[in-house]
Amino acid sequence: MSALNYSAGFGNQHQSEAIAGSLPIGRNSPQKVARGLYAELLSGSAFTAPRNENLRSWLYRRQPSVVVGSFLPLAHAYLCTGAREGQVSPPDPMRWAPIEMPAEPTDFVEGLRTMAVNGDPDAQLGIATHLYVANQSMGRRAFINADGEMLIVPQQGVLRIATELGLLDVAPGEIALLPRGMAFKVELDGPSRGYVCENYGAAFRLPELGPIGSNGLANARDFLAPVAAFEATPGAYEIVKKYGGSLWCAVQAHSPFNVVAWHGNLTPYKYDTKHFMTIGSISFDHPDPSIFTVLTSPSDTAGWANCDFVIFPPRWMVAEDSFRPPWYHRNVMSEYMGLVLGQYDAKPEGFKPGGSSLHNAYVPHGPDTEAFDKASNADLAPHKLDNTLAFMFETRWRLLPTEFALKGGALETNYAACWAGLTDNFQE
Ligand SMILES: O=C(O)Cc1cc(O)ccc1O
Ligand SMILES: [Fe+2]
Structure with a gap:
């Protein structure tokens, strides 16, 4: 696959045309578009949302989305x-092994x-955490999620994501953000x-930086939006829509990836975590991990937060007279974690790439026995945590x-045993 071009900047008013002269100049809806x-x-916020939260893009396309038929x-x-579709479960910490690749297409x-x-x-509130396992491209099938935007964190395999606004190549270590309601495959x-x-809640945005200042963490210029690209091959498409918690399907006679030019600030993005x-x-x-x-x-x-997306990328540990891994804690917030590659310092052996953990509100957790012993006795020289990428949806x-x-088979039955070796070392 050839390398793609992108348009850089989070929240910018981007504009792009696959054929020069397709974008109207000085207006959005001329009597006849070129x-x-x-x-x-396509709006991502109420029309009257404050200017700094207002999200919308104008799409100039061969046929409007209304030409789709019924679902x-x-x-x-x-x-x-x-x-409403979650299960009752005890307030225990939970951890899952990586799930298997499917045998069928x-x-x-x-x-x-x-x-x-x-x-x-x-109610436009809350999140779902999903895993995906796939071995087949979507072909002439597109997905529109009207329930929420999708933040994709690949762990294995490079994804080429075709969107209405153009193409994104997203490898493990990178992430993709796909706006609510925008078709992609x-x-x-x-x-x-x-x-x-x-x-399901307010659209993801960059966090305030407070005393950190005007630079740092994820910099806006490192987010890449696609440039306009449309599919020319004729033929039918299956449109799969997630709407009110259910999936619906319609067949239309043409590709939904038929946008020749667009402008606006509601765009998909990719971001490479190595720039964090x-x-x-x-x-x-x-x-605190909010850093x-x-x-x-x-x-x-x-x-x-309705949701914070937090990463634990490679970094230097230099703190003196400190227990360097996460502390033991009980958090009012709920923490779903995944591991893209390497080891996570609080659980060096037990947490596997592709696995997940859930430490819900007020469920105590922290370094396992092995991590505690290691960090309590480590030489506190500067140390690089390298070849690692964990993340959290909090x-x-x-x-x-x-x-x-x-019940899917990946849930560890004895996760809590990883803390069982934390003995009472009290010396009177
Ligand atoms: O529990 C975890 O592993 C995530 C986490 C990491 C950290 O550095 C501090 C708090 C926290 O919840
Ligand atoms: Fe935590």
């Missing part, structure tokens, strides 16, 4: 939505496995696995595991 294209507005229900055995949508849910897409280069945060500028302790103590926030979806209460609402998470 080349016989139709103008279509019929489409079954999916593993896709769950909102707290499975595309990205068919390969979604919901692990945990909260909130309600109709996923092409594979081989068996692929990864994680998805489906966000970490900030950490250069004196003592382990800082590693890449993107945040705020809730109505300041600082209590949400203010409790995450309910799904039936697949509890």
Whole structure:
């Protein structure tokens, strides 16, 4: 596959045309659009949302999205939505082994496995955490998620994601952010696995930097939007839509990837986590993990995120007289974690790439016995945590595991045993 071009900058008013002269100049909806294209507005916020939160793009396309026909229900055995489809489970820490690649041909949508849910897409609140396992490109099949935006974290396999606004190539170590309601399809280069945060709440944005200043963490210029690209091959397309927690399917006679030009600030993005500028302790103590926030979806209460996307990338550990890994803690927020590669310092052996863990609100957790012993006795010379990438979807609402998470076979039965060796070392 040839290298793609991108348009850089998070939240910019991007503009792009696959054929020069297709974008209207100085207006959005001229009486006749150049080349016989139709103008279509896709909004990601209410029209009257404050200017700094207003999201919309104008699409100039060969046929408008309304030419689709009617939708019929489409079954999916593993896709769950909102707290209503979660299971009752005890307040124990939970951890899952990586799930197996499917034996049958499975595309990205068919390969979604919901692990945990909260909130309600109709209330525009909460998230779902999914895994995906896939071995087949979507071909002439597109997915539109009207319930939430999709943050994709590949763990294995490079994804070529075709969107209405153009193409993104996304490898492990990179992430993709796909706006709610925008059609996309996923092409594979081989068996692929990864994680998805489906966000029913406010759109992900860069966090405030406060005293950090005007630079650092994820810098806006490192987010890459696609450039306009449309599919010319004629023929029918299956449109799979997630709408109100159910999947629906319609067949239309043409490709939905027929946008010749577009402009606006509602765009898909990719971001390479190797550009994340970490900030950490250069004196003592382990800082709160919020220091590693890449993107945040705020809730109505300041600082209590609907979801924070947090990464634990390669970085130097230099803190003096400090227990360097995460502390033992009980958090009001709920933490779903995944591992893209390498080891996570709080669980060096037990947490595997492709695996997941869930430490829900007030469920105590922290370094396992091995990590505690190692970090309590380590020589505190500067040390590089290298070849590692863990991440966390942290949400203010409790995450309910799904039936697949509890009964699908990957749940560890004795996870809590990793803390059983923490003995009482009290010396009177
Ligand atoms: O529990 C975890 O492993 C995630 C986490 C990491 C950290 O550095 C501090 C707090 C926290 O919840
Ligand atoms: Fe934690």
